[in-house]
Amino acid sequence: MKQITVHAPATVANIVCGFDVLGLALNNPYDKLVMRLLPEKTIRIINKDNFMLPVEPEKNVFGGALLAMMRELDDNIGFEIESTKNIMPGSGIGSSAASAAGVVVGANHLLNNRFSKTDLVRFATYGEQVASGARHADNIAPCIYGGVTLIRSNDPLDIIPLNFPPLFVTVIHPQLEVKTSDARQILKKQILLKDAITQWGNVAGLVAGFMKEDYELIGRSLHDVLIEPVRSMLIPGFDELKKRSIEAGALGGGISGSGPSVFMLSKDEATAKKVEQAMRSVYEKIGVDFHIHLTTVNKSGVDVINAGQK
Amino acid sequence: MKQITVHAPATVANIVCGFDVLGLALNNPYDKLVMRLLPEKTIRIINKDNFMLPVEPEKNVFGGALLAMMRELDDNIGFEIESTKNIMPGSGIGSSAASAAGVVVGANHLLNNRFSKTDLVRFATYGEQVASGARHADNIAPCIYGGVTLIRSNDPLDIIPLNFPPLFVTVIHPQLEVKTSDARQILKKQILLKDAITQWGNVAGLVAGFMKEDYELIGRSLHDVLIEPVRSMLIPGFDELKKRSIEAGALGGGISGSGPSVFMLSKDEATAKKVEQAMRSVYEKIGVDFHIHLTTVNKSGVDVINAGQK
Numbered sequence: 244m245k246q247i248t249v250h251a252p253a254t255v256a257n258i259v260c261g262f263d264v265l266g267l268a269l270n271n272p273y274d275k276l277v278m279r280l281l282p283e284k285t286i287r288i289i290n291k292d293n294f295m296l297p298v299e300p301e302k303n304v305f306g307g308a309l310l311a312m313m314r315e316l317d318d319n320i321g322f323e324i325e326s327t328k329n330i331m332p333g334s335g336i337g338s339s340a341a342s343a344a345g346v347v348v349g350a351n352h353l354l355n356n357r358f359s360k361t362d363l364v365r366f367a368t369y370g371e372q373v374a375s376g377a378r379h380a381d382n383i384a385p386c387i388y389g390g391v392t393l394i395r396s397n398d399p400l401d402i403i404p405l406n407f408p409p410l411f412v413t414v415i416h417p418q419l420e421v422k423t424s425d426a427r428q429i430l431k432k433q434i435l436l437k438d439a440i441t442q443w444g445n446v447a448g449l450v451a452g453f454m455k456e457d458y459e460l461i462g463r464s465l466h467d468v469l470i471e472p473v474r475s476m477l478i479p480g481f482d483e484l485k486k487r488s489i490e491a492g493a494l495g496g497g498i499s500g501s502g503p504s505v506f507m508l509s510k511d512e513a514t515a516k517k518v519e520q521a522m523r524s525v526y527e528k529i530g531v532d533f534h535i536h537l538t539t540v541n542k543s544g545v546d547v548i549n550a551g552q553k
Numbered sequence: 554m555k556q557i558t559v560h561a562p563a564t565v566a567n568i569v570c571g572f573d574v575l576g577l578a579l580n581n582p583y584d585k586l587v588m589r590l591l592p593e594k595t596i597r598i599i600n601k602d603n604f605m606l607p608v609e610p611e612k613n614v615f616g617g618a619l620l621a622m623m624r625e626l627d628d629n630i631g632f633e634i635e636s637t638k639n640i641m642p643g644s645g646i647g648s649s650a651a652s653a654a655g656v657v658v659g660a661n662h663l664l665n666n667r668f669s670k671t672d673l674v675r676f677a678t679y680g681e682q683v684a685s686g687a688r689h690a691d692n693i694a695p696c697i698y699g700g701v702t703l704i705r706s707n708d709p710l711d712i713i714p715l716n717f718p719p720l721f722v723t724v725i726h727p728q729l730e731v732k733t734s735d736a737r738q739i740l741k742k743q744i745l746l747k748d749a750i751t752q753w754g755n756v757a758g759l760v761a762g763f764m765k766e767d768y769e770l771i772g773r774s775l776h777d778v779l780i781e782p783v784r785s786m787l788i789p790g791f792d793e794l795k796k797r798s799i800e801a802g803a804l805g806g807g808i809s810g811s812g813p814s815v816f817m818l819s820k821d822e823a824t825a826k827k828v829e830q831a832m833r834s835v836y837e838k839i840g841v842d843f844h845i846h847l848t849t850v851n852k853s854g855v856d857v858i859n860a861g862q863k
Contacts, residue, residue: 264754395758395774396751403761403770433743436779441706443753444574448705450757451713454764460713464705469746 247352248549249276251345252389252541253330254337255412256381256500259465260445264394266337266385268541269412274341277325278349284313285321292328301373308343308370312350312358322350331534334416335504340382343370348387348545361400363387376424382500389544391453408456410540411515413493415484415522416504418532421477426501429473441468458494458510465495465508478503480529487521512537557662558859559586561655562699562851563640564647565722566691566810569775570755574704576647576695578851579722584651587635588659594623595631602638611683618653618680622660622668632660641844644726645814650692653680658697658855671710673697686734692810699854701763718766720850721825723803725794725832726814728842731787736811739783751778768804768820775805775818788813790839794832801831822847 251274258265281287286300286309300306305324313321324346330338347366351358358366364387368378384392384402395401448464451457475481475498488496488507492514496507507522509515519537526533562583568575591597596610596619610616615634623631634656640648657676661668668676674697678688694702694712705711758774761767785791785808798806798817802824806817817832819825829847836843 261753261757263750264757393754393757393761395754395770401758401773403758405761430746432746434746434749436740436742436744439744439749439752439779440573442749443571443756444703444705446753447571447574447703447756447760448711448713450760451703451715451764454761460705463711469749 244279245353246277246279247349247547249278249345249349250274250546250548251276251341251348252386252544254340254382254385255414255506256337257470257498258391258449259467259471259495259497260442260449261393262467262470263379263381264446265391265449266381266394267391268385268389268544269336269414269536269538270541271536271538272329274330274338274345275327276345276349278346278353279323280353281321281323282319283321284319286310287321287323289323289325291325294328294332296328296332304339304342304370304373305346307373308347308367309350311366311369312347316354322346322353331416333420333422335421335498335500335502336414336416337382337386337500339371339374340367340386343367344383344386345545346370349547352547360387361402364402365400377427385544387544389542390540393450405450405453406456407453407540408458409510411509411512412506412536412538412540413488413509413515413518413522414499414504414506414536414538415526416534416536417479417526418534419479419503421501421503426474426477430470431473434469438468461508462494465497467497471497474498474502478505479531480525481505484522484525487525488518491517491521493518554589555663556587556589557659557857559588559655559659560584560856560858561586561651561658562696562854564650564692564695565724565816566647567780567808568701568759569777569781569805569807570752570759571703572777572780573689573691574756575701575759576691577701578695578699578854579646579724579846579848580851581846581848582639584640584648584655585637586655586659588656588663589633590663591631591633592629593631594629596620597631597633599633599635601635604638604642606638606642614649614652614680614683615656617683618657618677619660621676621679622657626664632656632663641726643730643732645731645808645810645812646724646726647692647696647810649681649684650677650696653677654693654696655855656680659857662857670697671712674712675710687737695854697854699852700850703760715760715763716766717763717850718768719820721819721822722816722846722848722850723798723819723825723828723832724809724814724816724846724848725836726844726846727789727836728844729789729813731811731813736784736787739787740780741783744779748778771818772804775807777807781807784808784812788815789841790835791815794835797831797835798828801827803828
């Protein structure tokens with residue numbers, strides 16, 4: 244039986260000012276899936292970790308994404324997935340996106356790459372729907388494409404990979420729960436035009452900064468006047484975390500996706516390590532448990548490795 | 554007496570989705586100024602055209618801009634300006650910005666370039682204030698820098714020149730008046746967050762399109778869901794103008810600044826000529842008088858030429 248191993252990276256959605264449109268992939272952590280093609284229309288999910296995620300396909304992110312793909316297949320085939328999640332569900336670094344993106348890229352590989360990347364993003368958003376109720380692609384796109392991605396439009400889906408300079412990413416994950424749906428609900432539906440102008444000035448600056456490989460411009464553009472002021476209230480010590488990180492040399496950063504993880508970008512590893520120390524000391528002082536990752540931007544997205552026969 | 558001739562280009566602010574942050578400079582039309590340094594603190598304005606603009610410095614765009622500069626000078630000097638405006642006031646292609654930007658770049662040249670470009674933009678916005686009551690820089694920045702510019706922030710001023718591919722611009726100027734202040738007043742102060750997200754997706758797409766020299770992406774990003782639906786009501790035949798231009802091959806376009814001029818971008822001259830024909834036929838049919846310009850993006854901004862002695 245044909246068997247593959249898939250690595251699906253964590254991702255940071257929004258990148259501060261680019262709410263719902265920008266995202267980037269991380270080299271660490273990543274989820275591991277072992278997948279096999281089955282000769283019948285079924286989805287079999289085997290959890291190899293301790294997250295106790297549901298295994299019924301309709302209630303599972305893998306299932307939601309695969310069922311969307313299988314609706315466009317006539318073949319009498321199915322998939323078995325052995326899942327080892329390293330990206331903690333609810334961490335805000337694209338845990339559900341990694342499952343959804345990983346499983347559709349793996350399935351497509353087992354089907355000899357019948358579908359385009361845009362198709363795969365579309366299928367994977369049905370996995371996101373199972374997790375959060377919304378078919379958002381801002382983690383899915385960087386997870387599948389790698390690097391930094393822009394979703395110019397969701398309908399029709401228009402994903403633009405952006406050039407970017409070497410970047411080190413420090414991510415701190417406080418061990419507390421912020422539900423994506425709650426984090427979305429507290430946002431105002433109406434905003435001031437003048438604030439929106441400030442925001443799209445920064446979004447434009449951030450895109451230009453990435454493409455010009457201009458670290459200073461990236462730093463100056465990492466400001467969010469709309470979402471962060473509201474959502475950061477859900478994250479203990481947020482302001483201190485940000486202030487200390489920037490003092491330690493970070494270009495800037497903010498809430499990863501809808502939180503609770505907070506990420507900071509740095510232009511070299513030594514700085515990113517100082518930022519890690521600064522973040523640690525803030526959270527040790529206020530006594531919140533946390534995980535911390537020091538990593539770089541993943542350039543290749545979901546990776547199919549170790550393809551072979553069982 | 555030292556005398557210079559200055560050419561100050563017309564500009565297109567906003568570039569559809571980039572309200573208040575993006576702008577580009579045109580090779581045609583441009584204003585012509587002849588400037589001389591005077592040995593006393595005075596501003597002498599001589600109009601060589603028929604626009605009957607006021608010559609009192611406090612009421613004049615040249616004066617507003619120059620007075621801002623002169624407040625930062627200790628010298629006992631002044632300027633004489635002979636102005637030939639080719640950019641019609643109220644056309645929406647940066648007539649007041651050309652005056653303000655042209656005069657400060659010229660004055661700086663006469664002063665052996667004491668001030669930075671950012672200083673010059675700042676001074677010139679005081680000229681805009683005389684014209685429209687607001688110190689906006691979205692025409693000033695491309696007029697001084699040339700090319701396509703992003704104003705990431707107004708305070709502090711942060712202007713980012715963007716790369717872009719060759720672009721042909723067709724601009725139609727219906728002979729009717731839309732006051733910048735009126736065009737601003739009809740905008741809603743509150744907008745929906747979801748519309749703002751669509752807008753900054755397009756702003757990001759447009760910046761990426763310019764920098765990647767990706768004409769298709771530029772075209773797909775030239776959509777404005779916030780300002781155009783409101784302001785286009787002030788421009789007769791707007792929807793038809795846009796529809797016919799895009800059928801003729803334009804990448805896209807929309808209202809130039811606050812109107813009434815409408816511009817369209819094309820990737821080659823032949824297409825831009827077809828767009829010109831399409832625009833002409835729409836306005837000939839509805840019987841609105843117009844001027845039309847077919848030009849390219851100006852890369853150098855305000856130009857000091859023919860510097861010499863009188």
